[in-house]
Every structure is written in structure tokens, then in C-alpha cells.
Amino acid sequence: MITLQIILFSVFAIIAVVTSILVVTRKNPIISALFLVLNFAALAGIYLLLNAQFIAVVQVIVYAGAIMVLFLFVIMLLRPEHEKNFFEENPKMKWLALIVGVVVFFQLIYTIFFGKLSSSIHQNAEKSVEIGTIESIGRGLFTTYLIPFEAAGFLLLAAAIGALVLAKKHFD
Amino acid sequence: MGILELIIVSLIKIIVIAVVMLLTVSYLVYFERKIAAWAQNRIGPNRVGPAGIFQPFADVLKLLLKEDIVPTAANKQMHTLAPMIALFVAFSTFAVLPVGPSFTAFGKVFSFVVADVNIGILYVLALTSVGVYAITFSGWSSGSKYSLLGGIRSSAQMISYEISMGFSVAGVILLAESLRPIAIVNAQSGWMWNIILQPIGFITFLVSAFAETNRLPFDLPEAEPELVGGYHTEYSSMKFAAFFLSEYANMIISSALIVTLYLGGWQIPYLELLNLSAGWVVILQVGAFIFKLVFIMFFFIWVRWSIPRFRYDQLMNIGWKVMFPLSLLNLLWVAILAMIL
Numbered sequence: 001m002i003t004l005q006i007i008l009f010s011v012f013a014i015i016a017v018v019t020s021i022l023v024v025t026r027k028n029p030i031i032s033a034l035f036l037v038l039n040f041a042a043l044a045g046i047y048l049l050l051n052a053q054f055i056a057v058v059q060v061i062v063y064a065g066a067i068m069v070l071f072l073f074v075i076m077l078l079r080p081e082h083e084k085n086f087f088e089e090n091p092k093m094k095w096l097a098l099i100v101g102v103v104v105f106f107q108l109i110y111t112i113f114f115g116k117l118s119s120s121i122h123q124n125a126e127k128s129v130e131i132g133t134i135e136s137i138g139r140g141l142f143t144t145y146l147i148p149f150e151a152a153g154f155l156l157l158a159a160a161i162g163a164l165v166l167a168k169k170h171f172d
Numbered sequence: 173m174g175i176l177e178l179i180i181v182s183l184i185k186i187i188v189i190a191v192v193m194l195l196t197v198s199y200l201v202y203f204e205r206k207i208a209a210w211a212q213n214r215i216g217p218n219r220v221g222p223a224g225i226f227q228p229f230a231d232v233l234k235l236l237l238k239e240d241i242v243p244t245a246a247n248k249q250m251h252t253l254a255p256m257i258a259l260f261v262a263f264s265t266f267a268v269l270p271v272g273p274s275f276t277a278f279g280k281v282f283s284f285v286v287a288d289v290n291i292g293i294l295y296v297l298a299l300t301s302v303g304v305y306a307i308t309f310s311g312w313s314s315g316s317k318y319s320l321l322g323g324i325r326s327s328a329q330m331i332s333y334e335i336s337m338g339f340s341v342a343g344v345i346l347l348a349e350s351l352r353p354i355a356i357v358n359a360q361s362g363w364m365w366n367i368i369l370q371p372i373g374f375i376t377f378l379v380s381a382f383a384e385t386n387r388l389p390f391d392l393p394e395a396e397p398e399l400v401g402g403y404h405t406e407y408s409s410m411k412f413a414a415f416f417l418s419e420y421a422n423m424i425i426s427s428a429l430i431v432t433l434y435l436g437g438w439q440i441p442y443l444e445l446l447n448l449s450a451g452w453v454v455i456l457q458v459g460a461f462i463f464k465l466v467f468i469m470f471f472f473i474w475v476r477w478s479i480p481r482f483r484y485d486q487l488m489n490i491g492w493k494v495m496f497p498l499s500l501l502n503l504l505w506v507a508i509l510a511m512i513l
Contacts, residue, residue, distance in 0.1 A: 057294040065301025076312050
């Protein structure tokens, strides 16, 4: 039975896989960044299919809208395409990268094909519809997870002030 | 409603909105030129058709027939992609903005909105943040200094003003207790418009909207005396027209957003006292939305021809040192208000 959900999932999944391959194979870092944005958009689509509307929109606002724009700025202003190839300068790193890549790949293979599903996953499937909405996330953040949420907020504030102090040497 | 019916109804709505927006954009350009002429004591376009009303079609035809020039130093694919992103963002934002209340006809409920999603306002903010790419890419891919400077300026401006815009919207959401645009409009029934309840938030949102649409007095990305044409210096023919179109479409969307969030959307105060039939109420309310929308669009044009351009450091100072604290203050005020109401 092919439902609309399966068709949409396949479309988003194919986009996500193809763009993530293109991100690592493109020579021009700006083109890579563009495909990474597309990848984020496809992921947002998959989140939507999982009924997690808030996460989907935040994925676009935070990752595609804010973080990638800053990445692009750095890439555009530093012009790394004129610099030497990283692996040409550090030939040993190539082997290290290969080992790390293989380990991560087999980890993924193991979790996908040999991992066991949690026994409670089928009981909670119906509840998952409510979990992704903004109301339930807001309720969770301000009741159960209030202290971690506030702590994360303070950490981000401290990081922002730290960045400001580092960037500005003289205060007037 | 079946899935097929949903798709057909949505497609019809999308086509209607796309056509109406294209027509509005072309006539917005015409009215902009007429109002500019009026403000500067000129006549304005008056050659094509009576009082120049066919001028927009002549303009589009002219742009279509022009040669499309891509500079040698440009990155071809990105150069083509940038105006496409601009158009995509400008046209897809309107999907969540309600034009009128939902009504019942032939035993079915119809609504004046393409997608009534419960994250509507966040969807608008997400698309606005994607819109930065159009300008950044066009600036970078043109391979010209003026374009790059314009692109960087514009991105910095949009990112800075997105913050005060987001905080102003947070005030509206706090009062409406929902992110659904329809719920936000319903929360402003009678005279409980957000412009009256939170005037500071309205001002910060209005200023941010001007900055986000790159309109004068904040049109630094394309400041002609300094940057030739800014990010679209190297664009010609239909690609230039795409940027032009998206700029005016963004103006319509900003105006619709202001009406929805602060001017009570389609609401008319004391309309229920007149005891009109349901059909008349819907027609009057849609009319009210269009009237408010036209007024805000006129305001955009009016400001453009009245206030000179800001300097770049002034723009950043206003964004970070005036608008950002003001929007925070507004949030505090709304929090107190929400406790009283």
C-alpha cells in the first residue's frame, strides 16, 4: 500500500541523501553550503511527516536561516578556494579521516539493521501526534525541563557576551 | 474533506493568490510611480493607455525583450538561482495569511487562507530568514565588488532587524496564545487591536518590516549613489525583473502581516450591531482587509518619497540600540497586560 506519506517520505529522503553526498563532494565550499541548506530543508520536511511541526520550522529558522548564513559569510570573506588543499598539507590526516569514517559507517549499519526497538515504542505511537506541537513543547520546557532550559539560556548568554568581549578589544 | 478535494481546493487558491499578487505587484509599481510624481510635482507615467494604466505591461514586455547578460566573473548557476529564491520566498509566504473569515456555503466550510497551520507565524519568519540567501547569493555570485558589498550589507541588515521583528511578534503571540494567524485575528475582535494594546510593538514591527523589505529609508543594499545598484547591479532582463517583482511582493506580504498582526486582520468593530446577513458580513470583512492592506501599502510608498536614506552606521545603531531594547520593553508590557486581561 503506497500512501501519500510514503511518497513524501521517499522524496524528502532521496533529496536528503543526494544533497548530503553533494555537500562533501563539491570542490567549491559555497556550493557545498548551498546543498547543506537544501539538506536542512529536506530534514525539515521529514520532521513535518513525523508530526513535529515546531522542530521542522525551528530547523529552518535556526539552521538554514541563521547558522548557515553566518557560515556563508565566513566562507565568502575568507575565500578558502584560493587556499591549499587540507589533505595535501597533512597527508597523514587522510588515513585518520578514513578510519573515523568507516567506524561511524559501521555504527550506523549496526543501529539500523541489528539494533532492537524499544518495547514501549508501539504504545507511544499514538501519543506522538501531540508531542510535536508547540503547546506540548512549551509546556515541557517550562515545567519538567525548566532548570535545564534556563541553564542553557544562561550558557548561551554567557557565550554571546564572551564573543562580544573577544571581538571588541577596547570598550568606550 | 477527501485528500483529492483538498488538493484541488488548495491548487485553486494558490492560482488565485499567484495571479492576484502578480497583478497587484504590477499596479503597485504603477501607483508608486504616480505617487512619486505627485509628491515631486510631476505628472508620472501617462503615455501607455488612458492615464498610463497599461504602463506595467509595457514595462514587463520591455524587460522580457532585453538581453540577459551574465558577467564573465559570475558563477552562472548561483547567479540564476538567486532571483529564483527571491521569487519563491516572496510568493510562498502568503499561504498562511488569512484574507477573511471562514464561511459556510453549499454545506461546506471554506476559508480565505491556503494553509491554516498552527505554526503559521513561525512559517513566515522561517521563509523570511531563507530570503536572506537570495540577496547573499546574488551579491556573491555576480563577481562584482558593488554586488558583494550590497549583499553583505543587506544580509547584516536583515539579520539585525529579524531580532526586533521576532520579539515584536512574540508580543502578539503572547496575547493571542496561538501561532495560528486566524486565531491571532480572532483574538483582536472589536477594538482589541494590537496596535492599541501594544503601540510600541507596532512601531518596532513596522520599522523592522521596512528594513526587511529593503525599502527606503532603509534601502542601503541598493543605495544608488554609493553602490550603483547593490546586489542586483549585475542583473538584467527577466532576472532583474524577478528581483523587482519579489521586492514589491515582499511589500504586499509585509503589509498583510502588519494588518493581520496589529490592525485586526478582517475585523470591523461594532459590525455585529448592524445585524447583517452572513454573506454581507463576509464580503464587508474581506473588503476591510483589502482596505487596510491598501492603506499600509500606500504608507510604504508615502514614507519612501518623504524620508531620505539613513547612513549605514545609523541603520545599525537604530536596529541594535533602539529597536531591539524597545521590542524587549514591549514584550515586558505585553506580559503585564496578559496578566491583567
